[in-house]
Amino acid sequence: ARFQPSPHYQTVVDEWLDSYKQNQKDSFLVLINFIVQSCGCKGVVSSEMFDNLQNAEIIGALTKDFNEDSVNYPLSTPGPQLKRFKAGLCEFAQLLVYSCRNSLIYDEYLFPSLLALLTGLSDSQVRAFRHTSTLLAMKLMTGLVKVFLGVSIQLQTAQRRCDIECSKRDPDRASDRLEELKASISELHENKEEVSSMMNGMFRGVFVHRYRDQLPEIRAICIEELGIWLKLDPEHFLNDKCLKYLGWTLHDKRSSVRLQCVRALQGLYQEKEFIGRLELFTSRFKVRNPSGLCSGTEEGLGEEECSCIYPLVYTSHKGLASAAGKFLYNKHVMGNSLPRQLHEHAAYLVDSLWDVAGSELRDWERMTFFLLQDCGEKQEGALIDLMICTIKQAALAVPPVGRSHGKKVLKAKKIQEQDRRRLTTHFIPLLPLLLAKYSADAEKVSLLLKAPLYFDLEMYSNSSQLKKHLDLLLVQICGIVEKHTELPVLQACAQLACTLCSDSYTFSSRAHLVFSQLLDSLVECFNTYLSGLLQVGYNSMLLSLSPALAIVAESVLEKYHSCVHSEQSIFFYQLIVSALKCAAFHLMWAKVNAVNSTPTEAELKHLKMDVRSYCKVCQICLSLDCTEIRDQAFELLCDLLLLYSPSSARSTPTLQTLVYLPSDSLRCDMSGFLIDYIFSDDSSDLNGQYFGEDEMKITLLQKKRNQLAGYCKLVIYGVLDLVAATDVFKHYSKCFNDFGDLIKETISKSKQINPVQSAKTVCLSLQQMFSEMLTEDPKNQNLGEIRELAKRLAMSFGIDLYHVREPLAALHMDGIRFAFHEPQDGEDRLPNVAFLEILSEFSFKLLQADRPKLVAFLKSECPSAALSWPPLRMYQRSLGVERPPVAGQDEEGSACSRDETPLSKRRRTTAQVETGIVRLHRYDRMLVIDC
Numbered sequence: 001a002r003f004q005p006s007p008h009y010q011t012v013v014d015e016w017l018d019s020y021k022q023n024q025k026d027s028f029l030v031l032i033n034f035i036v037q038s039c040g041c042k043g044v045v046s047s048e049m050f051d052n053l054q055n056a057e058i059i060g061a062l063t064k065d066f067n068e069d070s071v072n073y074p075l076s077t078p079g080p081q082l083k084r085f086k087a088g089l090c091e092f093a094q095l096l097v098y099s100c101r102n103s104l105i106y107d108e109y110l111f112p113s114l115l116a117l118l119t120g121l122s123d124s125q126v127r128a129f130r131h132t133s134t135l136l137a138m139k140l141m142t143g144l145v146k147v148f149l150g151v152s153i154q155l156q157t158a159q160r161r162c163d164i165e166c167s168k169r170d171p172d173r174a175s176d177r178l179e180e181l182k183a184s185i186s187e188l189h190e191n192k193e194e195v196s197s198m199m200n201g202m203f204r205g206v207f208v209h210r211y212r213d214q215l216p217e218i219r220a221i222c223i224e225e226l227g228i229w230l231k232l233d234p235e236h237f238l239n240d241k242c243l244k245y246l247g248w249t250l251h252d253k254r255s256s257v258r259l260q261c262v263r264a265l266q267g268l269y270q271e272k273e274f275i276g277r278l279e280l281f282t283s284r285f286k287v288r289n290p291s292g293l294c295s296g297t298e299e300g301l302g303e304e305e306c307s308c309i310y311p312l313v314y315t316s317h318k319g320l321a322s323a324a325g326k327f328l329y330n331k332h333v334m335g336n337s338l339p340r341q342l343h344e345h346a347a348y349l350v351d352s353l354w355d356v357a358g359s360e361l362r363d364w365e366r367m368t369f370f371l372l373q374d375c376g377e378k379q380e381g382a383l384i385d386l387m388i389c390t391i392k393q394a395a396l397a398v399p400p401v402g403r404s405h406g407k408k409v410l411k412a413k414k415i416q417e418q419d420r421r422r423l424t425t426h427f428i429p430l431l432p433l434l435l436a437k438y439s440a441d442a443e444k445v446s447l448l449l450k451a452p453l454y455f456d457l458e459m460y461s462n463s464s465q466l467k468k469h470l471d472l473l474l475v476q477i478c479g480i481v482e483k484h485t486e487l488p489v490l491q492a493c494a495q496l497a498c499t500l501c502s503d504s505y506t507f508s509s510r511a512h513l514v515f516s517q518l519l520d521s522l523v524e525c526f527n528t529y530l531s532g533l534l535q536v537g538y539n540s541m542l543l544s545l546s547p548a549l550a551i552v553a554e555s556v557l558e559k560y561h562s563c564v565h566s567e568q569s570i571f572f573y574q575l576i577v578s579a580l581k582c583a584a585f586h587l588m589w590a591k592v593n594a595v596n597s598t599p600t601e602a603e604l605k606h607l608k609m610d611v612r613s614y615c616k617v618c619q620i621c622l623s624l625d626c627t628e629i630r631d632q633a634f635e636l637l638c639d640l641l642l643l644y645s646p647s648s649a650r651s652t653p654t655l656q657t658l659v660y661l662p663s664d665s666l667r668c669d670m671s672g673f674l675i676d677y678i679f680s681d682d683s684s685d686l687n688g689q690y691f692g693e694d695e696m697k698i699t700l701l702q703k704k705r706n707q708l709a710g711y712c713k714l715v716i717y718g719v720l721d722l723v724a725a726t727d728v729f730k731h732y733s734k735c736f737n738d739f740g741d742l743i744k745e746t747i748s749k750s751k752q753i754n755p756v757q758s759a760k761t762v763c764l765s766l767q768q769m770f771s772e773m774l775t776e777d778p779k780n781q782n783l784g785e786i787r788e789l790a791k792r793l794a795m796s797f798g799i800d801l802y803h804v805r806e807p808l809a810a811l812h813m814d815g816i817r818f819a820f821h822e823p824q825d826g827e828d829r830l831p832n833v834a835f836l837e838i839l840s841e842f843s844f845k846l847l848q849a850d851r852p853k854l855v856a857f858l859k860s861e862c863p864s865a866a867l868s869w870p871p872l873r874m875y876q877r878s879l880g881v882e883r884p885p886v887a888g889q890d891e892e893g894s895a896c897s898r899d900e901t902p903l904s905k906r907r908r909t910t911a912q913v914e915t916g917i918v919r920l921h922r923y924d925r926m927l928v929i930d931c
Helices: 007-022 024-038 047-052 055-064 080-099 110-122 127-166 175-210 216-232 240-249 255-269 276-285 290-295 303-314 318-333 346-353 364-371 377-396 410-437 442-448 457-461 464-483 487-500 508-533 547-552 554-558 560-564 569-596 601-621 627-643 653-658 664-678 694-716 722-729 736-753 755-776 784-795 805-819 835-845 851-861 870-878 891-900
Strands: 910-914 917-922 925-930
Touching: 007 024, 007 080, 024 047, 024 110, 024 127, 047 055, 055 110, 055 127, 080 127, 110 127, 110 175, 127 175, 127 216, 175 216, 216 240, 216 255, 240 255, 240 276, 303 318, 303 346, 318 346, 346 377, 364 377, 364 410, 377 410, 377 442, 410 442, 410 457, 410 464, 442 487, 457 464, 464 487, 464 508, 487 508, 569 601, 569 627, 569 653, 601 627, 601 653, 601 664, 627 664, 627 694, 664 694, 664 722, 694 722, 694 736, 722 736, 722 755, 736 755, 755 784, 755 805, 755 835, 784 835, 805 835, 805 851, 835 870, 851 870
Parallel strands: none
Antiparallel strands: 910 917, 917 925
16 A cells, blocks of 8 residues: 655655755764654753764663653553654654655665664664654655565566567667666665665664564564565565564563564464464464465364463453453353363353353253252362352452453343342252352352352242241251361351341341350360360360361350460360360450440450450460461451551550550560471471472462561561561561562551651661671672662662651661760671661662761761771762772772772662662762663
8 A cells, every 4th residue: 555644754755855965964963963862861962962972872871861750651651642743753664765765775875874873772782862763764764665566576577577678689679778777776676685784784683683682572573574575575574584573572571562462473474375474483483374364264273272272261351351352252151061170260251151051051950950969079169160150250249369350231231130030049049059069168168158158149039838848958058067077168258157147138137046056065075175175084085076067166265274384285286276166256256346335444454465465375386296276376466467457446446445555575475486486498298298388388488478568567566666666677688589579568568657767777787687697697798789789778768869868877887886886795886887888778778868978877886997998988989989098098909909809880870679670879860771
């Protein structure tokens, strides 16, 4: 299609070309500055720079003048402005090539110089330069490809006319015409070679380096233009050397880049004449089977290729999951065969298939028919899981975690209500039968107990017949509670019982009566077993004791110490864990009742004594050699201390009596738990059958994250002092991958509570690590790990240096005092002075106005004998102060001292990592480059 330029851009380009023909240098300089301004740079290329400097030197000078206040530049500006600017820039580049296609493109000055500049800019560290120049270069390259095709067509035409003229007899041959054609052919050959040379230079100089750029937008630009070149000029580009870039990019980590790659391949596979050229690529990268593209048969993808598509039904992207669900449905469900193990994560599978297989998934009549028959244990488990997910999907229409649905229209809401009534009518009489059949299977019954949560439960009140089914359901629930000890089953029963007892239903009194009788029976049974447990032998009781009975053990607070200190307590960890939970829930509900009522002062004091007693028991449990008890005690301690914290009583001053703060010994034990079991590298919890299993490792990590989050909440809400956070801050760098987000949020919250104290806590964390290092090996001072932590902690102070000047000053002063702390008996002279090297990592955050004050404070604290020590000199350089001369030291001694100390860099740069971007602070300038 012929290029249709905008009249406004056409006028601009025409005027510039007219000026270029009159004065090449000045006009080209205008074009250069236009490109520089398009990058968002405020620098200007002067005539002197253009005459005397090379491209690399010009780019270096512009880099120094690139003084941005933010990371944004024109091509990264969000909103409609980005689209307009990008479209205008692309049209300008395309129009420039189009307007010069017959003349100036061959003047050996304009385009070689322009392409050389863009190649240099595309290799810059500054993201704005690299992004803008790559876009312009790729668009110019596309324009050159079109010019190359035009020249090739002209050459073919001229060659054909020349051949025709040569084939004529001598009398009929026009010699002038023949000479003119030969001259034209020679010129076209030269033009073709020149354009080809520029194309090769752009491809090798820009594309080959930028298609794998750190910035995904740049990678997407390169792949998008490559797809255009492949289709425009298949003779030169549609080969394995160019196709390999598409194959590699298919595995790009960013979806936007992969999308451009798929679009490029889609355009190629739509052309049948390209299929032969794509055979090797297809076999190597398994993008598409050529037979499927040509014939459209169902055998286009083999089972191995299909197996790569099936897991997409579990992806979080709704559109992609639905497409994969449609593929799975057409491939297998319609053929009455399903791939194995696709019932895992049934909620995602159901959501992916809901649009295409909704009628089959709503066929609850057939599902219950098979479940009431004998169809195999594995099949029954998978079918029950699938059935419960379909019930939830039909009743609530809530997507699984990580997926989002659009707004429901009125028609969809009506269908949802109809489905809910239909499934309720169907399952009310059948659910008691299903529970009775599978009551012995904990996994299946726990799933079936979820079904009534999605019913229209008010239908139980419609008739006496349905009330009979309610009675049967209550009987089954009570029987399951008495039969099972598994936690998932008991939780499912408790959740269903809570729902049925809701006052919003007219039948709630019936459910209340049944469950009250059940609880009375359990309490009586539990008291009998508990008294016997503490009096007779343990082994005879172990088999008969049910942990399910612990949910009513309100009196267990009085029995704890004898149980925990018994010689055979290890055999009763299940009882202790359940008892810990039970007592914690009792104390939590007691606090809720105290808030909602008006208890007497004596009742409040008694409750606080129970809290104190409970915390002592949990403290004992923290030292037990049993992971389940230890972890449960720590988690419940965090919850209970938070519930009875000073902040919880601010809204109700009358409950100030209930405020409980942990003792020093308890704080110490909780801190020790962090070090020993959360930040520890010990993998003993994953030994045996669990070692090496990724699922168990993820579960263990999640448990540790929950425990760390509980501890951090205690610090944030004032239960523990900010000083207690040092044990957390010390592991910010070492455990960044596992806990970095939690620790970063804790640091941020601590700054909001008390910025100065937070900064001092950061300094204290580093001091503790330094002291631990000296204790372990005083002679081998390896500061690498501590300095890495200091760098990360320095980044947490942000970029608003005025806001953090006071906290930073306090941090530096604390660090200086620590560095020059008087040595104890037997210690070396000033053993902490090396700490100044760590403290120097925070210096780049200081304002210029604060640095002289710190220099004066340093001088007041530093002994005169230490002025020449390397750590002090390094810290002085970080403050921007040269080492003052030392009395009595000659030039030779000074030179020797310099040899012993690493020289500082010419210009100090400090990287601040923030969302994948590194800001380089160079004095008062800030550059934005890629990490």
